[in-house]
Amino acid sequence: MKQSTIQSRTYDKLREKIIKMELxxxxxxxxxxxxxTLGVGRTPLRESLKQLQRQNLIYTIPQSGTFISKIDMVQAMQSRFVRECIEKEIMVxxxxxxxxxxxxxxxxxxxxQKSEFEQKDISKYHDLDSLFHETCYIIVNKGKIWSWINTYNTHLDRFRWLHLESETFDYNxxxxxxxxxxxxxxxKNIDEVSYLTINHIRFMxxxxxxxxxxxxxxxxxESIKMVNSSLE
Structure with missing residues (x-):
């Protein structure tokens, strides 16, 4: 396997572990x-960590070590806004x-997805949620836009995972x-498509x-202050 492929797969696995709260x-x-855990060498792992650091998903404190970043709701809300604007047009x-x-x-x-819900497999259910949306983008030849959104969506995705675990999975x-x-x-009910798309993404x-x-x-x-302020 080529080194670039190993690095890419290592990055994907690490990102998934961050989203699903394994890290x-x-x-x-x-x-x-x-x-x-990942069965990889030091080089692809370090390159993957550099990539995650550029996305503000990990950070390093000198003399202390490298840590998983906390969820930034400011970034999550901005990602939600961008996705809402784009996805409404995708679905139309x-x-x-x-x-x-x-x-x-x-x-x-x-x-x-229904089957995974019945099997109580929250991880596969989550992945099928993403696949449904990705497939919609691909159908209208906008797959690269989904890839771009997915790259910068991780803070939102981590919130979605917490929401799925505690709120939405129980009643599907x-x-x-x-x-x-x-x-x-x-x-082809365009008004309903727009409304349902926005409502679906605004769950958070x-x-x-x-x-x-x-x-x-x-x-x-900052996230806690922002949310508390919005609830006052």
Whole structure:
């Protein structure tokens, strides 16, 4: 396997561990432990950590070590705003361009998501949530835009994971919203598509105070101040 491929896969695995809280905000990184866990050498691991540091997902304190960054709700809210603006247009375009095969592919994803919910596999359920949205972008030839959003979306994704664990997984909200959105797409109901897309992405506005209160150590001080101020 080429070194660049090893590094890329190492980065993807590390990013997933950060999003799914296997590496928790504020946790110190132990290089030797990660090398053993991921089954990689020091060079691809260090290059991956540099990439994560450029995205403000890890930070280094001299004489102390390297740590997982806490969740920055300012960045998360900005990511949500960008995604909301773009995705509304993506879903409207999908309504005009979809084929029967496209709809069948999206329904297969939702069927798998339902199955993972029944199996109580929150990790696979989360991944299928992302796959549903990515597939919509790909159908309208905007896959690179999804890749760009995904690169800078990690603070939002970590909040989404906490929200999924504590709020939405129990009553399968994400799948229900996906199903309603897809139905509106099939019916070419543009107003409903726009409304449902925005409502789906704005979920984080509804429970951010509750999530921060449940996990205060996972968030930056600025995040806590911002959310508390918005709730006053």
């Amino acid at each position: 928790k905000p504020g946790q110190k990184i132990i290089i030797s432990e990660l090398m053993e 375009e999908l309504s005009a361009k979809y084929t029967e095969k496209n709809i069948n592919d999206l329904k297969k994803i939702l069927n798998k 909200l994400i799948l229900k919203e996906h199903e309603a959105l897809l139905e509106a797409v099939i019916e 506005l509804k429970e951010q105070g509750h999530i921060l209160n449940a996990h205060p150590d996972y968030f930056t001080e």
